[in-house]
Structures are given as structure tokens and as C-alpha cells.
Amino acid sequence: MTMLIRWSWLFGLTGFLSVVASFALWFVLGDVAGPPRAFALAGSILLMLWLILDRERLGDTVTSRAFTYGGTAVLMSIMAATLSGGLFVLARDHDQTWDWTGAGSFTVSEHTKTVCAGMDRDVEILAFYRARSWPEREFRDLARAIEEVCPRLTSTVVDPVSRPSLAEEHEVRVEDGVLVLTSSTGQTRRLEGRLDEERLTDALVVLLADKEHTLCWTQGHGEPSPDDEMSERGLGRVAFEIDDLNYRIQPVLTASEGIPRTCDAVIVASPESDWLPAERESLAVYIAEGGRVLALLEPDWAPDLAADFGRYGVELRGDIVLDLNPKNQLLGIDEPSFVVLTDDNLRAHPITASLGASVVLGVARSVSVDVNADGVSAREILVTSDQAWGETDLMGDAVGPDPEELQGKVPLMVVVEVIDPEALGVGSAATPKPSPAGAEAASGAAPTTDDAVAEAPASAPELDLNMAASRAVPADFAPSPGGRLVVIGDADFANNRFVDLGNNRDLFLNAIAWLVDEEDQLGERPASGDVLELTELEGAVLVLVSVFGMPGLAVFGAILAFVRRRRL
């Protein structure tokens, strides 16, 4: 018996190992029946045997001071761990997120809120994600945030592996990242690949829109192509943004096609050479019939077209706007022709109402309105500071405000609404006489790129272009009020180089949204990326400071500390 008691710890050890093996087998086999149960039973019996045989020594241990205090400490530590775990679970179930980012990356954007507020039907999202994956978690976080501001939006996450029939029904071929949006009226829209708030909101806009808008992109006068994402002057990046919405871009050769009535809006983007009278008349017919036009007109280019806007009460001068107010200049660029417009420079209008950041214009011309123009209601919505002027003498030595130049708060963007289309003078035998300012622009300021083309209409009156203009008016011409026009004296702000600066992209998209009556789409969209460029000197300074400077300072501090210590 003494021998048995002496070696009883073997029962304890074997019993403990059996119980551990039981749990391990249970974990591996997934079922407690069979070997796990047998090991558990054997382990329990062996442990019982050990407890009975070695009871005296165990009793002494249990009643010892070390065991009592140690056990209490261990027990309290376990309780502390349990408390910490419990608090964590509680916090996770009632989680709160504080968005510290300045751009509000974890907060629903104003644009999304506007779209949600305008939802007139319910939308359900079926999100196909692998269960318990990081993309699924990210979607759930995004959906939860958006659903808080979109009461008519609901989402359901579906694992395509566990529900293959539903995945098959929606033609889901990949495991992650397919969203199927279905409205209560039966329209569906599908999203694949990358997912962020902007893309989801754009999909909602398209789904909720009753129609797809056709945006006619005029061509044939050196306008940048909407497909050009490569060159700095190209407008491909902003066109890419348009493609994600319920817009379809249709290139239009105005010289041969005129302006089709099917266009929901026309974009006249930075024509280099001038429009022929027939083309200008075609544009006027389109506007007089209730059409909508966005015109981005660079200084000096297409002077006759610029002058023709006089019939809508818009005056495009042959100048370049310079603003000396430091607040309206790009930091680090000593170039007053780059005009930065902030809150103070925006006049109240749906297009500008939601622009929180700045708008950066490249070299821009002034665009003002004639408030007394017949048949239209025109407003200036973007103006410079009062330290600006429109410089007309670009070749002169002394650049500065002259009496004949526009000074003070120089307007750069105007909106026009046509009230009486008859007043536009469409259908008359000749095109209206260009405004004096336009004429001055046409004759005074020499075109910078294509002089021959720009001057062609003025130098060849014998071509009877007025007759051609009258031919642009269709037989069934039906004037109708409601035409809208947005004119900006700059196209650079929307080009591939500038479009991501400040609110440039929002200004362009808001202008289009206002033109086609998509009020829900007006808003400030989530911020876009940051581009970083370093000069060689800046790169060298970076290496010097980061790799050598700061560690070197620490080494110097260490030497000082040890020298001081040794002296003590």
C-alpha cells in the first residue's frame, strides 16, 4: 500500500493526460462519442484514484499558506481576465467608431446622404461574399454606416459557397465581391470588384434614376477626347467618373450632325478652333428647344463661339484672370493665373452649395452676365477676390490692371436659364451680331494654337455661311423655355492634371447634375487621392534627416548622457 501511495502521482499524471487527450480527440473528431468519451472516463477514474490514494499529502498542500494565497491570486487573476474579456465582448457588441480623419473616411459623405434622402423606393442589396472574410467584414461595416442614413436600403450578405443556387441565380462566378442591387420597382444593378462608398452610391443613383442621360460631347474643333486619360489636357478622368453614373457619353461631330435632340446635355469642352455659323446656330436651336449645355471655354480659343454666347446674356472677354490675393493662390506657386476659389468666392446656387473645399482653376478667362439680357435669367456663381483683374495685354511688358479691364471681383462661371426662347434670335437669316466684347476678343486677341482655323470665318465671308446657319434650323423647330447653360472660363480645372484638386471634380459633376435635373447627385463626394512629388533636393533631405539626422541626434544625446554620468 505504501508503495502504491508513493507512486500514486503516476495515476494523477496519466489521468490528466487522458483528460487532455479526450479534449484533443473531441476537437479533432468533432464528436464526443467513442474514443473521447473513453479517454475522459479513464482519465477521471485515474484522477479519482490519485486523489484517494494521495489524500494526505494533497490535504497538507491545500491547507498550506502558499496554496491558499497563491490559489487566491490565481483565482483573482482569472477573474480579472474574465472581466477584461467580458468588457471587450460587451464593447464589441455595442461598438462605437470615432472618425478622426479630416476627410471623413469613416463617415458617410454628404453626397450619399443627399442620394439617400431622395430615395423614393426601397432598395435591397444582395452581397455575395465568403462568410467570415475580411471583404465581408468591410462590406458589413460600410453597409451598416450607409443603412443608418438610408432607411429605405437593406442589405443581406450571402455566402456563394453555402448557397450555390442563389449564387447561380444571380450568375455569381467569383467568391468575393459581387453586389446585386434590386429596387422595389424591379430594376437591378450589379457591382463587381472594388467596393467603396462612392461606387455604391453611384450604383444607387443609377438604380434610382428613371433614365440614363445622354451627354453629347462635341468634337471636331480640337476638343480633348473623353477617352483621353493619358495627357495632362485630356478629360478622360472626369469622363471616367461620369461613366460610373447614369450618364452615357456620346461623341458628336457638330459640323456634320449638328446637335441631336436626343442629347440630354451637351458638353462643349475646350474647343481650340472656332465653330462654324451653322454649328453655332445648331447649338442655339438646341438651347431654344429647352436643351442644356455645359461650356468650358479657355481664353482666346474659339472667339466666334465665345462671342455667340452674347445672345444668352453671357459675355466672355478676351482676357486672363489674375488674382493677387494670397488666399486665392496655390501654395508654393508664385503664379497669379492659377486661381483658387474658396467658400468666399462661391455664390449661392445648387451647383456650389455643397462644395466644402476649394476649386482650382488654371489659366481662366472672365465670364460675366448681362442682367438685362432679354429672355434669359443669368447669374454669376463663381467670382475671384477683389484683388483680381482680367488682363488683356498679355504681350505687354507691364502687366497690371488697366481702366478698360475688368477689375475687382471678376466672375469666372455663370449659369443661364432660358425663359423666352424667342428672344434668342434663332431662325433669323443671319446669326446675331457678336457682342462688342466678343468681337474684340475675336479680333484683338490672337489665337495661340491655330490661327488659320480661328480666323477662317472672318476672312471668307463669300462662303455664305449665314445661309448655312439658317439651314441649321429644322423645319419643325419648336422653341420651348427651360434651356440651361453653364459657362466656365476655364477647362483646365476638369483636366486629368487638375480634376482631383480640391472640389474640381464635384464642380464638374454638380454642373452636369444641375443641367440634367439630377438634383440628388449634387453634393461633395468622398475625397480622392494624394499625389506626392519630391525634387532631388527634397529626397536628399529626407534621407539625411530620417536615416542619419534623427538617429545621429539620439547618438549625440547618448554620448552627452554618459559623459555627464561619468563626471558625477
Added chain:
Amino acid sequence: MSILLIARRELRALLASAVGWVVLCGFLFVTGTMWTLSVFGYVAASSDVVYDPYAASQLTFTAVLLGPWFGNVSIILVLGAPALAMRAFSEELQQRTLELLLTSPVSTLEIVLGKYLGVLGYAALVLVATSYAPLGLFIVGSPDIGAIASGYLGLLCLASCVVSLGLLFSAFTASQLTAFIATFSVALGAYLVGVFDPDPDSWLTQLSLATHLVDLFRGAVRLSDLVYFAGVTGFCLFATWQRLESFRWR
């Protein structure tokens, strides 16, 4: 008051020790080199995405430069913080001054909290010394100050956890090296444990230090993450307190 006195004493001891300066120099050199490489990588990426609208929109200082850099710094911190904490009690045990400390008119809890604050304060100093890097971005761009603050909050939370873990292990052994290796191993294990489970909601992933840093490094401060770090720190400090109390009744 006693807590602050102990903390100040601990901070001064670290500033006078070789370990403190080696950690500071090494930390600044490694993080500085990483920062330089990250910035050059970002500049290269900026030129690559100029005509790719989607990639350009995704290229932000917070997501592509600061977040990954904070991630790298956190790994270095997992290595550096144990070196700062390893001497806290191990040295007292080795020099047999712990008895003296325990018989002084301060409670054990005050000793633990004082040492914790002292070591954490030094870790915070080390982190502040690295702030020149993200703040320097303001010279060439407009980084998100909120995201930077959130990233540093995440690093401070991580430092708090690792330091408290270091105090716990240093209370168990008189060997500083043993305390360092044990702290580093457990902290690294706790940091990486989530890698082995793709399920973001599994207990293994939720146990991971790295999981709770992801959102902080992106500028989002979640209550659950803060409670997690507070819980781990609190538990380690409590266990350290219990361990030191055991010297009284032995």
C-alpha cells in the same frame, strides 16, 4: 503622488541606461529608414497612377503611406518595448532590492503603476521622436492630422500592452534576458496569431494585437479596440501586482 515619483525615477533610470539609448537610436534608425523607403515608394506610385483614375483615387497618404508605416513601426515596437520593460523588476530581483522596495511606505500597486507609467512614458518619448516623419509630410502635402493622431494612439496602446506584459515577466525572473525573450515571444505571438485564421470574427483573430490596430492606423478609433488594449494592459498589471504581493506572504 508616490506613483508619479516612482514613474519619474524609472524614466530617469532609463535615460541613464545604455538600454534606453540603444532602443531610442535603433528605433529611430530603423523607422527612419522604413519611412524613407516608404516615401520613395509612394512617390514612384504617384507617378505610376497619374493616368489611372481609380488607382489615383485610392492613393492617399493615410491608406498607402502612413497606415503601412505605422504597421512597420508597430512590429519594431514589439521588439523594442520588451527591452525597455525587461529591467523593471528583474533588476530589482537580481540586485535583491525588491525587498527594500516592498518594505518602503508605498503599496505594491503603486510600485507596479509607477514603474508601468515610467516605462510607458519612455516608450511614448521614443514614439514622439518619430513624429518628425509624418509631420514632415505637411511640407510637401496635406496629410490627415487626425489619421496621424489615431495612428500614434494605436502605437501608444500597443506600447502599453507590451510594456505591461514586460513588467509581468520581469516580475517572474531575475534574468533580464529571460524576461526580454519571454515578453518578445508572447507579444510577437499575440501580434501574429490572427494571421493563422482568415475569419475576422474568430476568437483567435480577436485575440490578436494586430487586428485591433488595423482601424486605428486608418484613422478610425473603435471603442472595442480601446477596451481590448485597456483589458490586456489591465490584466497584465493586475497579474504583476498579484505576483509582487506573493513576495510578501512567502
